[in-house]
Amino acid sequence: MGSAMTVELRKLSAADIESLVAMESANQARPWTRGMFDDELSGENRVYLGAFGGNSLLAFAGMLLNGEEAHVTNLLVAPDQRRRGLARRLLVGLIDEALSGGAKHLTLEVRSRNEAGISLYRRFGLAPVGVRKGYYGDDDALVLWAYDIDSPEYAKRLEGLR
Numbered sequence: 001m002g003s004a005m006t007v008e009l010r011k012l013s014a015a016d017i018e019s020l021v022a023m024e025s026a027n028q029a030r031p032w033t034r035g036m037f038d039d040e041l042s043g044e045n046r047v048y049l050g051a052f053g054g055n056s057l058l059a060f061a062g063m064l065l066n067g068e069e070a071h072v073t074n075l076l077v078a079p080d081q082r083r084r085g086l087a088r089r090l091l092v093g094l095i096d097e098a099l100s101g102g103a104k105h106l107t108l109e110v111r112s113r114n115e116a117g118i119s120l121y122r123r124f125g126l127a128p129v130g131v132r133k134g135y136y137g138d139d140d141a142l143v144l145w146a147y148d149i150d151s152p153e154y155a156k157r158l159e160g161l162r
């Protein structure tokens, strides 16, 4: 796929499950199952966004809105599409949705050895507040939070990431 191709973001639906399962199972050590995607895409208070080049799913990200807390549940960019800003765009999209839904804080778990993920999240002001030992079996999870994403300071940070 040419790197000049326009990439568009849109909300995912049950019609995208085949693509999600294919991308997830090809690229994740412990992939979400079809049933998990089914549940998430049909669940309440969820937002799943996909980045598409034409009809091809290149990346996706999902979130659970739990009152004032928005919890990023999954984020994956196809290996040949990385470092093109897709994860950044998806996270900005999720945060816009979170703010519209009344969220004030953002949280997620990331593998402690996932340097790419941790660097990305740092740019979004997500900082470690705890560790879940053995959360991934072979790795610990860092629990990251960004507080007050509805503040003017955070709006400024987000502007710089658009």
Ligand SMILES: CC(C)(COP(=O)(O)OP(=O)(O)OC[C@H]1O[C@@H](n2cnc3c(N)ncnc32)[C@H](O)[C@@H]1OP(=O)(O)O)[C@@H](O)C(=O)NCCC(=O)NCCS
Binding pocket: 074, 075, 076, 077, 078, 081, 082, 083, 084, 085, 086, 087, 088, 089, 109, 110, 111, 114, 115, 116, 117, 119, 120, 121, 123
């Ligand atoms: C982590 C991941 C989502 C990043 O996706 P991406 O689309 O390549 O990220 P972006 O291009 O939007 O990067 C935005 C910024 O994040 C940081 N970043 C992303 N990948 C990085 C890497 N490999 N090393 C260091 N910093 C990185 C950089 O600051 C980058 O900005 P820059 O390219 O201008 O330097 C992708 O590598 C991936 O899908 N990994 C496997 C799944 C995963 O780890 N998911 C997240 C865990 S919850």
